Amino acid sequence: MDSLLSILIWLPILGAGSVLLIGNNRAQLARWISVGISVLVFILSINLFLDFDTSTSSMQFVEKASWIAQFNIFYHLGVDGISMPLIILTTFSTILVIVAGWEVINNRVADYMAAFLIMEGLIIGVFSSMDAILFYVFWESSLVPMLLIIGVWGGQNRVYASIKFFLYTFLGSVFMLVSLIYMYNLSGSFAISEMYTLPLTMVQQSWIFWAFFLAFAVKVPMFPVHTWLPDAHVQAPTGGSVILAAIMLKMGGYGFFRFSLPITPDASSSFATVVIVLSLIAIVYIGFVALVQKDMKKLIAYSSISHMGFVTLGVFALFSIMEMGVNGELISISGGSIESAYLGLEGAMVQMISHGFISAAMFLVVGVLYDRLHSREISTYGGVVNSMPKFTGFAVLFAMANAGLPGTSGFVGEFMVILGALQANFWFAFLASMTLIIGAAYTLWMVKRVFWGAITNPEVSTLSDINSREFGILVILAIAVLWMGLYPQPVIEVMHASIVNLLEQALTTKLPVLL
Amino acid sequence: MLNIYFTIVLAPLFGSIIVGLAGNKLGRKASHSITILGVAISTALSLYVFNHHVLNDGEIFNQNIYTWMQIGGLNISVGFLVDNLTALMLVVVSFVSLMVHIYTIGYMHEDKGYTKFFSYISLFTFAMFTLVISNNFMQLFFGWEAVGLVSYLLIGFWHHKESAVQANLKAFLVNRVGDFGFLLGIAMVLMFFGTLDYAETFSQKDQIIGQTLYGGVSAITVVCLLLFVGAMGKSAQVPLHVWLPGSMEGPTPISALIHAATMVTAGIFMVSRMSPLFELSDVALTVVMIIGAITALFMGLLGIVQNDIKKVVAYSTLSQLGYMTVALGVSAYSVAIFHLMTHAFFKALLFLAAGSVIVALHHEQDIRKMGGLRKKMPITYVTSLLGTLALIGFPGFAGFYSKDMIIEAVHYSDLPFAEWVYFAVVLGVFITAFYSLRLLFLVFHGKSRLDSNTEEHVHETAPSITVPLILLAIPSVLIGYFTIEPMLFGGWLENAIFIDPSHHAVSKLEDHFHSAFSLITHSVMTLPFWMMVGGGLTAWVFCIYRTDWASLIQSKFKRINYVLNSLYGFDRFNEIVFVRGALKIGNLLWKISDMAIIDQLLVNGSARFARYVGAFIRPVQTGYVYHYAFFMIISLMFVLGWVLVASDYSFFS
Numbered sequence A: 001m002d003s004l005l006s007i008l009i010w011l012p013i014l015g016a017g018s019v020l021l022i023g024n025n026r027a028q029l030a031r032w033i034s035v036g037i038s039v040l041v042f043i044l045s046i047n048l049f050l051d052f053d054t055s056t057s058s059m060q061f062v063e064k065a066s067w068i069a070q071f072n073i074f075y076h077l078g079v080d081g082i083s084m085p086l087i088i089l090t091t092f093s094t095i096l097v098i099v100a101g102w103e104v105i106n107n108r109v110a111d112y113m114a115a116f117l118i119m120e121g122l123i124i125g126v127f128s129s130m131d132a133i134l135f136y137v138f139w140e141s142s143l144v145p146m147l148l149i150i151g152v153w154g155g156q157n158r159v160y161a162s163i164k165f166f167l168y169t170f171l172g173s174v175f176m177l178v179s180l181i182y183m184y185n186l187s188g189s190f191a192i193s194e195m196y197t198l199p200l201t202m203v204q205q206s207w208i209f210w211a212f213f214l215a216f217a218v219k220v221p222m223f224p225v226h227t228w229l230p231d232a233h234v235q236a237p238t239g240g241s242v243i244l245a246a247i248m249l250k251m252g253g254y255g256f257f258r259f260s261l262p263i264t265p266d267a268s269s270s271f272a273t274v275v276i277v278l279s280l281i282a283i284v285y286i287g288f289v290a291l292v293q294k295d296m297k298k299l300i301a302y303s304s305i306s307h308m309g310f311v312t313l314g315v316f317a318l319f320s321i322m323e324m325g326v327n328g329e330l331i332s333i334s335g336g337s338i339e340s341a342y343l344g345l346e347g348a349m350v351q352m353i354s355h356g357f358i359s360a361a362m363f364l365v366v367g368v369l370y371d372r373l374h375s376r377e378i379s380t381y382g383g384v385v386n387s388m389p390k391f392t393g394f395a396v397l398f399a400m401a402n403a404g405l406p407g408t409s410g411f412v413g414e415f416m417v418i419l420g421a422l423q424a425n426f427w428f429a430f431l432a433s434m435t436l437i438i439g440a441a442y443t444l445w446m447v448k449r450v451f452w453g454a455i456t457n458p459e460v461s462t463l464s465d466i467n468s469r470e471f472g473i474l475v476i477l478a479i480a481v482l483w484m485g486l487y488p489q490p491v492i493e494v495m496h497a498s499i500v501n502l503l504e505q506a507l508t509t510k511l512p513v514l515l
Numbered sequence B: 001m002l003n004i005y006f007t008i009v010l011a012p013l014f015g016s017i018i019v020g021l022a023g024n025k026l027g028r029k030a031s032h033s034i035t036i037l038g039v040a041i042s043t044a045l046s047l048y049v050f051n052h053h054v055l056n057d058g059e060i061f062n063q064n065i066y067t068w069m070q071i072g073g074l075n076i077s078v079g080f081l082v083d084n085l086t087a088l089m090l091v092v093v094s095f096v097s098l099m100v101h102i103y104t105i106g107y108m109h110e111d112k113g114y115t116k117f118f119s120y121i122s123l124f125t126f127a128m129f130t131l132v133i134s135n136n137f138m139q140l141f142f143g144w145e146a147v148g149l150v151s152y153l154l155i156g157f158w159h160h161k162e163s164a165v166q167a168n169l170k171a172f173l174v175n176r177v178g179d180f181g182f183l184l185g186i187a188m189v190l191m192f193f194g195t196l197d198y199a200e201t202f203s204q205k206d207q208i209i210g211q212t213l214y215g216g217v218s219a220i221t222v223v224c225l226l227l228f229v230g231a232m233g234k235s236a237q238v239p240l241h242v243w244l245p246g247s248m249e250g251p252t253p254i255s256a257l258i259h260a261a262t263m264v265t266a267g268i269f270m271v272s273r274m275s276p277l278f279e280l281s282d283v284a285l286t287v288v289m290i291i292g293a294i295t296a297l298f299m300g301l302l303g304i305v306q307n308d309i310k311k312v313v314a315y316s317t318l319s320q321l322g323y324m325t326v327a328l329g330v331s332a333y334s335v336a337i338f339h340l341m342t343h344a345f346f347k348a349l350l351f352l353a354a355g356s357v358i359v360a361l362h363h364e365q366d367i368r369k370m371g372g373l374r375k376k377m378p379i380t381y382v383t384s385l386l387g388t389l390a391l392i393g394f395p396g397f398a399g400f401y402s403k404d405m406i407i408e409a410v411h412y413s414d415l416p417f418a419e420w421v422y423f424a425v426v427l428g429v430f431i432t433a434f435y436s437l438r439l440l441f442l443v444f445h446g447k448s449r450l451d452s453n454t455e456e457h458v459h460e461t462a463p464s465i466t467v468p469l470i471l472l473a474i475p476s477v478l479i480g481y482f483t484i485e486p487m488l489f490g491g492w493l494e495n496a497i498f499i500d501p502s503h504h505a506v507s508k509l510e511d512h513f514h515s516a517f518s519l520i521t522h523s524v525m526t527l528p529f530w531m532m533v534g535g536g537l538t539a540w541v542f543c544i545y546r547t548d549w550a551s552l553i554q555s556k557f558k559r560i561n562y563v564l565n566s567l568y569g570f571d572r573f574n575e576i577v578f579v580r581g582a583l584k585i586g587n588l589l590w591k592i593s594d595m596a597i598i599d600q601l602l603v604n605g606s607a608r609f610a611r612y613v614g615a616f617i618r619p620v621q622t623g624y625v626y627h628y629a630f631f632m633i634i635s636l637m638f639v640l641g642w643v644l645v646a647s648d649y650s651f652f653s
Helices: A004-022 A027-050 A083-100 A109-128 A132-141 A143-153 A158-187 A192-197 A202-219 A228-235 A238-263 A265-291 A296-316 A338-373 A389-402 A409-424 A426-450 A468-486 A489-507 B002-055 B084-107 B114-133 B137-155 B162-193 B198-203 B219-234 B243-249 B252-261 B263-273 B282-305 B309-329 B333-360 B378-392 B398-412 B418-444 B452-457 B463-489 B505-512 B516-523 B527-545 B547-556 B558-565 B567-620 B625-648
Strands: A060-068 A073-079 A322-324 A330-332 B061-071 B074-082
Touching: A004 A027, A004 A060, A004 A073, A004 A083, A004 A109, A027 A083, A027 A109, A073 A083, A073 A109, A073 A132, A083 A109, A083 A238, A083 A338, A083 A468, A083 A489, A109 A132, A109 A143, A109 A238, A132 A143, A132 A158, A132 A192, A143 A158, A143 A238, A158 A192, A158 A202, A158 A228, A158 A238, A158 B567, A192 A238, A202 A238, A202 A265, A228 A238, A228 A296, A238 A265, A238 A296, A238 A338, A238 A489, A265 A296, A265 A426, A265 A489, A265 B567, A296 A338, A296 A389, A296 A409, A296 A426, A322 A489, A338 A389, A338 A409, A338 A468, A338 A489, A338 B061, A338 B074, A389 A409, A389 A426, A389 A468, A409 A426, A409 A468, A409 B137, A409 B162, A426 B162, A489 B061, B002 B061, B002 B074, B002 B084, B002 B114, B074 B084, B074 B114, B074 B137, B084 B114, B084 B252, B084 B263, B084 B333, B084 B463, B114 B137, B114 B252, B114 B263, B137 B162, B137 B219, B137 B243, B137 B252, B137 B263, B162 B198, B162 B219, B162 B243, B219 B263, B219 B282, B243 B252, B243 B309, B252 B263, B252 B309, B252 B333, B263 B309, B263 B333, B282 B309, B282 B418, B282 B558, B282 B567, B309 B333, B309 B398, B309 B418, B333 B378, B333 B398, B333 B463, B333 B505, B378 B398, B378 B418, B378 B463, B378 B527, B398 B418, B398 B463, B398 B505, B398 B516, B398 B527, B418 B527, B463 B505, B463 B516, B527 B547, B547 B558, B558 B567
Parallel strands: none
Antiparallel strands: A060 A073, A322 A330, B061 B074
């Protein structure tokens, strides 16, 4: 299929149009059409994986058409080993949220389903754009459906949360647009690959780096620009939280891979320590904050920030490990091996995918409870295992994955990043490893208070265990989490060539070589 | 052979999955039959493997099964390493597990979670197998945490009990502290050796000699100490021991299987496996030895003041793990494994016997409310007696050989502080005999202190409980006698353990060893023997001869009593410093830094600022065209004027 990526982008968006035409009055039909579209898109996206050539780092499934000729803007799509897994994660998660909203959302059903389908298309667009303006358009427009999801189907304080979410992320991205236009003025092209080879002085790189950084750091989110996330999660409906955590945060991480490292390698290198320190603060500081949360969704939101710290740590640790010699050979700075730099980068990628599964699962778990008792407070629950044993089994599995238990996907990324980071600097790994204790503490303490113990709230004893729809969603996620934990090699293999290339780009200086 | 190893590892997993998913439909009988069958297959094949490797000098099997990940030149695989150490561990784990499976039929008879319990203990067996059969650090860590997971689930098995779910959280978190060090240790191994494979690591171990980290710390010492932190967590060494007594909240079969015989010995196994690395650092070995000695002595002392039948055995386990750790420290790895094996049998026996008493008394665990049970429960009594004699090191019994060898090994060690450690382990013998016999006397001897209702109904427990007791009693008595010579001096573990020639403890042991029998005859002339007799006599005096003396002593030495009863204050310290400290930090960071400063002041503050600026500027936009025109003209004049002035300084040129 020559235009597979276009199909993946536009099929859900056009499908959303048909769902909107069906209208809110025929809710059941809208549900079935939506789930049909999302499954179809997922199946099509599997072709990306099956037909993917793992031996090359160059873009695949490329499509190129002129879009705005005056400004040299193209409709230019393509994927490599970094974006392809994230696209599949997107198509996968969209099915889950559509099914998860099945009986729960009864207000404006068609609109709800359509919003998620539109968002799916837009996010796939983000991950497959090879033209900076196209990228920016998808990037910004994906905010709109999320804004609506929080604003329309959200909780009590949804307006504050949705506006905060929008302004926060929008503010960051505006600076990105400025630097994209700036580079266009230098090179006359919006092609991202042109920007990779564009020579930039250190001053230029620094400005561009920080502009990008603002956009991506808000999205990840990194400390200290993270405070929109807990509010957004708490107010968002379950499906919104799932997409937010599983995919939208990944857009930030993806930005570091696609833009920051290759376009501003020298600035990335010189500011790496700052990013690493912020990442470590996220891992440890946010872990402590998660520990004292009383609201389950807030707890998981903070846990997300903490886990995403591993992504940025893994990406930027490479600058403490390797540098490039004058003859283009890679030299170890810290005594670490080149494999450890790969471990950091690929660990960051694995962590993003794994976090997609686990955070989705955790929010769905909270959603299951919320649908029944309409409370997110930990103190409402206690002894849930007595009335919902099957559900508790899943919850404990995902909690363990969140705590990074080996055998689950949560372990793989953290393990890789810690192994890599230690070769950069012992103390990076030391602080990052604290998550082993803190992460287990906040996750399992919540499990203890919600699921174990005697029932104190009489309402808990009346809870019915998960139905087959909920069971199906959780089983699929459980399989995904275990599969990635037990056999991560297929995912690693897909990204390896692109990571090797990226490492090379990130270490190749754009500054004039002083002889 | 690969298929055999596969079957050993996977048979319990299949049993666990089948029963775990379909236990309710299969019913109790089918559930326990399936899991027991799985473990029985593993046991039989483990014996076959043992025969092949250990008795017939089979070649070391080392093969990767599948590539977990391949990153550049770094391969991390799941694989099997079967040498004599693995073969021995397989037998110990599978045999004890099989006994515990059978025992569970009787013990959990009335429990609602019957099938789930079987699923868990089979899963545990699988996890333990993956740990001991691993050929690399990643899989070791996998097994390491997987046994921790099952331990967590089983300690909290009776999840309606607040104390149980408190204990399992604590167990998991304390173990995670150990794993924190362990993971860093593994990462250091990767850094210095570029691989996580055991064989590759050990073959290039010499290249780490002399390497230093920041500040000139010896790299190998740091690696070993970090790995040992992991062992301290799992094998419950001071100060990470605090979780083990709490783990007694779980059903007794798992106390025997997980928290006495197998999982807690994983740390001992791991250090033995890493002997090529530990041998490179005398500093690390000395630390290992001292931590072990502290655990052996001080945890034993706590056994004296406990009144819960399982807690006494638990502190005894801690103390014995300390002994094993001491043996590791003095480079007597084979002796540590020897004690690990004998201990697995007699401690599993003691726990299961304790469980038998608990079942018979309808879940009464307080030894002050027992007494005189020997006539009512003869099988439990006799097997307990045999287990106790093994534990205290009565000449000829299994524990006698292993413990005696540890003490002798310390005696021959050249490490600094070895003489102090020797003192501790010898004193430990007295204490062991004291608390063990105290327990035996209070439970089975003397007058009955049962309430009359229970008294009438007490009888020996069902065969599914007593048969495993008998089967465990046999090795508890005999195994030391038959295995000491081949295991320590006959090369059973030679292909798995490396001892640096500069560490003489084991070679000196060998010089002084004649035969297993002569150790018995010579024992009366040794200090440990008389320590044991002394400890036993003391127990007899306090528990049978003059029962009122105990309280007299307690009131005389109030302070010591207080220290022991408060368990040296570890729990309180942890509660105040770590638990409350973490919550305080969390609240502080959340409320002050996150909410007040970042969110309120900066984020919402900038929003307020924007609104304020907007409100300030808004009056300018009046909507009258002539106002705008006025501003335009004024501004234009300013700009033009500035351009003219600036151009004088060639600003734009």
